[in-house]
Amino acid sequence: MSGYLGVPGPIQFDGKSYKLVWSSRPTPGYAKQEYLPSDQSIGSYTQMLIVERVTGDLTVTGAVRAQVDMLKKRKATDPLVNMNVIENSNAGEALLDFIVSSKDPKGEYVVEWNGYRYAPLKGAADKSGVLLFAISHRAYGNDNAKSFMGQLKNVRAAQIAALTKAAMPSVGQ
Template identity: 40%
Template sequence: MNKKLKFLATLSLFITLSLNAQNKVTDYLNISGPIKIDNKTYNLAWSSHPNENYYKQEYLASNENIEKYNTLIMIDFVKGDFKLEDAVNQKVSELEKMKESNPIINYKTYENNGEYILDFLITENSKDGKEILIAERNVYHYKLITDGKNKGILLFGISERGYKENIEQFFNNLKDNSSKLIEAIGNYKLPNVELK
């Protein structure tokens, strides 16, 4: 019996340590934080490096939750030799495909000095399509990084969500402040990326 208890205690400790290791957040892009934009502060909350060329980091305000956030900052970096227009066009094609079954989805692109901003709205609807469960407005700023060591595409984005219980307020705010977020992202000095 004593051996079984020791085994269970050891197994429990191993599982706890494994879960803690999986929840570890790593600043793969060496971006000094926190990120401050539009008078709000966002801290690194989640990161992923699923393959040798792709890095993703997400930032939240201290009172936010990654599963049900109101505002989230994302920084993605894809290492490689790419054309910026191809990355933007790929996302636009994805949105066009989604729009075929969801007419609420819309987007607009802006180009300035070889950089792009993509402003888009997507929704998750009820199965019968009569109710919006989640509305998400994203503003992505795409920039080509040409530094020889860290060559690739940087995507700096902000995502704002409205949920079923506050969806009307979300759309009213979007209507009243549609250009504010674009200006905040467009004027934000993009961080330098230094891969770990």
């Protein structure tokens, strides 16, 4: 699988290798790819990398604002929603650090923490837009969710540091 972004993988991130497992291009200006460690699957992953490219008039600020607005709306039905935005004005980047939850069909919690790093799209002069490089961590079931939440402070800090130091993927136009 080569995907729509020209980033077939594997991608190395924080000492782990992530392979491309899913790719979509729902519109000409938007493409998304997901990467997992080789021992995980889409339906039950615990760690995932995400790369997205949006071309057009979207800015980093606009992309972050849209995600924050979605999270604020979700807060009405998801008591665990929490978020923080870290801006790197020198690079024109922003990092959105957030947690969401849901319940599975059995009524057990699924808890997800995400670090979304947004950067201006670099490349062809006639293309503008935003590149997203993200890490996602999940826990399934009430006991695992409780343990996950207890460890999140340390995991979160380490993953944010790794994400801010990582090279942004070089995507095709």
